[in-house]
Amino acid sequence: MLSKVLLPALAAIGTVSAQSGTCTVSTTTINNQADATALASCRTVQGTVLIAPGAGPSIDISGPSRITGDLRVLDNGVIESFKSNDLTIVGGAFTMQNVTRLSSLDMRSLTEVKTLNWRTLNALDTLSIGPPGLTKADEVTISDTFLSSLDGIDLASVRKMDINNNRRLTEFTTQLGNLSDNLNIQANGLQLQVSMPNLIWIANMTIANVTSFSVPSLAVVNGSARFDSNYFTTFSAPNLTATKSQDISFVGNANLKNISFPVLTQIGGALLIANNTALSELDGFPVLKTVGGAVKLRGNFTSVEFPALNDVKGAFDVSSTADISSSCDDFKKKASTKDGGNGQIQGTFSCTSNNANANSDTGTGTSGTTGGDKPKDAAAGVTINTALLGLAAVAGLAQAFL
Ligand SMILES: *[C@@H]1O[C@H](CO)[C@@H](O)[C@H](O)[C@H]1NC(C)=O
Ligand SMILES: *[C@@H]1O[C@H](CO)[C@@H](O)[C@H](O)[C@H]1NC(C)=O
Ligand SMILES: *[C@@H]1O[C@H](CO)[C@@H](O)[C@H](O)[C@H]1NC(C)=O
Ligand SMILES: *[C@@H]1O[C@H](CO)[C@@H](O)[C@H](O)[C@H]1NC(C)=O
Ligand SMILES: *[C@@H]1O[C@H](CO)[C@@H](O)[C@H](O)[C@H]1NC(C)=O
Ligand SMILES: *[C@@H]1O[C@H](CO)[C@@H](O)[C@H](O)[C@H]1NC(C)=O
Ligand SMILES: *[C@@H]1O[C@H](CO)[C@@H](O)[C@H](O)[C@H]1NC(C)=O
Ligand SMILES: *[C@@H]1O[C@H](CO)[C@@H](O)[C@H](O)[C@H]1NC(C)=O
Ligand SMILES: *[C@@H]1O[C@H](CO)[C@@H](O)[C@H](O)[C@H]1NC(C)=O
Numbered sequence: 001m002l003s004k005v006l007l008p009a010l011a012a013i014g015t016v017s018a019q020s021g022t023c024t025v026s027t028t029t030i031n032n033q034a035d036a037t038a039l040a041s042c043r044t045v046q047g048t049v050l051i052a053p054g055a056g057p058s059i060d061i062s063g064p065s066r067i068t069g070d071l072r073v074l075d076n077g078v079i080e081s082f083k084s085n086d087l088t089i090v091g092g093a094f095t096m097q098n099v100t101r102l103s104s105l106d107m108r109s110l111t112e113v114k115t116l117n118w119r120t121l122n123a124l125d126t127l128s129i130g131p132p133g134l135t136k137a138d139e140v141t142i143s144d145t146f147l148s149s150l151d152g153i154d155l156a157s158v159r160k161m162d163i164n165n166n167r168r169l170t171e172f173t174t175q176l177g178n179l180s181d182n183l184n185i186q187a188n189g190l191q192l193q194v195s196m197p198n199l200i201w202i203a204n205m206t207i208a209n210v211t212s213f214s215v216p217s218l219a220v221v222n223g224s225a226r227f228d229s230n231y232f233t234t235f236s237a238p239n240l241t242a243t244k245s246q247d248i249s250f251v252g253n254a255n256l257k258n259i260s261f262p263v264l265t266q267i268g269g270a271l272l273i274a275n276n277t278a279l280s281e282l283d284g285f286p287v288l289k290t291v292g293g294a295v296k297l298r299g300n301f302t303s304v305e306f307p308a309l310n311d312v313k314g315a316f317d318v319s320s321t322a323d324i325s326s327s328c329d330d331f332k333k334k335a336s337t338k339d340g341g342n343g344q345i346q347g348t349f350s351c352t353s354n355n356a357n358a359n360s361d362t363g364t365g366t367s368g369t370t371g372g373d374k375p376k377d378a379a380a381g382v383t384i385n386t387a388l389l390g391l392a393a394v395a396g397l398a399q400a401f402l
């Protein structure tokens with residue numbers, strides 16, 4: 001029942017159906033707790049709820065269990081505590097951006113949003129969501145927060161997820177089973193350990209600056225997988241059998257000593273392994289047969305082995321600071337007939353030892369391909385890496401993160 005006192009307030013924000021508990025507003029702005037309390041008798045808010053820049057320091061929007069539109073808190077430097085005991089579903093985007101004093105977020109009942117978009121929440125150090133927590137979302141961005149844990153965000157499936165610049169984040173474990181567009185994890189806490197025990201397939205991922213990355217069940221990468229500037233010493237994808245299209249790359253992972261893909265038979269795009277200076281033996285691809293693009297390997301290798309490789313559509317370019325001449329002799333047999341081999345490698349062949357500059361080339365073209373090595377680019381990293389094999393779709397991925 002709506003109280004008499006509340007009716008005028010509700011009339012001000014929109015039409016109210018006392019019967020269904022649905023309050024229709026196109027957009028309602030909450031300037032203070034009284035405005036929030038005026039919504040408390042609505043079961044559903046049909047429309048968008050804005051928390052005004054000056055609202056705070058405590059706002060409690062308990063009452064409605066559903067907001068059909070967006071819930072937005074933008075450019076608010078006042079609010080410290082934001083709460084709802086009842087909000088379960090946000091039909092649109094739950095956006096909080098540039099909310100610099102918010103330290104307490106209690107959305108204990110929240111389970112579903114279309115989009116979660118949280119950026120620049122410098123004081124937010126803990127979440128009180130769930131149990132069960134946020135289990136359904138299409139797209140999640142959590143950037144530049146003070147969070148040390150993402151407990152409370154536990155999706156089974158998501159289209160897109162971007163976790164970046166959360167400098168205190170040291171652990172991210174998720175039950176995620178699949179991800180159909182992009183996963184981006186970068187520039188979080190220096191000790192970030194990522195664990196995705198149930199991940200079976202993922203479209204694309206870019207993982208940078210993490211200390212461990214565990215994907216024991218991962219079976220298929222539909223798009224690309226990039227690992228840049230991570231701190232892990234070993235990387236293993238024990239169940240990965242194929243990448244369907246696009247590239248796998250490992251660039252500038254300074255501590256990486258062991259890459260292991262024991263059951264990987266096919267890479268849809270290219271394989272790039274460069275400037276992982278601690279990696280001396282590259283022998284973690286025992287059953288890899290087919291590479292749909294080029295193979296480019298640059299590093300401090302003492303041996304390079306791809307015993308099952310018999311079909312490389314693009315160029316094959318290997319170069320080491322050390323002597324890998326015996327590996328080169330083996331690969332040479334697979335070179336194109338033009339280069340004196342059996343033709344299993346269809347593109348240009350190059351394999352060189354004792355190249356002092358082997359690590360300085362982390363992208364661009366492959367040796368001997370049309371146009372040859374492009375000059376070194378100061379803007380190394382993402383851009384240069386994507387230019388590597390000229391795959392437009394990968395460029396799209398990088399752009400999405402720039
Ligand atoms: C962030 O919000 C504050 C108000 O709290 C505002 O003064 C500032 O301009 C905003 N910053 C940006 C980048 O929009
Ligand atoms: C994605 O994962 C969820 C949760 O594990 C599962 O219910 C769903 O069937 C999966 N979808 C596909 C297409 O594999
Ligand atoms: C990725 O591959 C898996 C396994 O082949 C498949 O079930 C899934 O639908 C694919 N996802 C996309 C987005 O193509
Ligand atoms: C994080 O990774 C990026 C590459 O994506 C790299 O440019 C940057 O230097 C790394 N940061 C640190 C602190 O290692
Ligand atoms: C690895 O793949 C096999 C075969 O598909 C499956 O039976 C096994 O459960 C998977 N292992 C993990 C840890 O997911
Ligand atoms: C992600 O991977 C899919 C293949 O599953 C590809 O079609 C798509 O273009 C990729 N997305 C981006 C943004 O690169
Ligand atoms: C590399 O890692 C794999 C899988 O974790 C392991 O089986 C293998 O023994 C390691 N190789 C070396 C040389 O440590
Ligand atoms: C990699 O090789 C370069 C050039 O020979 C050398 O300066 C560097 O110390 C090596 N790094 C490691 C970790 O072996
Ligand atoms: C190679 O990696 C080291 C860090 O391990 C970095 O300092 C250097 O700039 C990288 N070189 C290139 C060409 O990316």
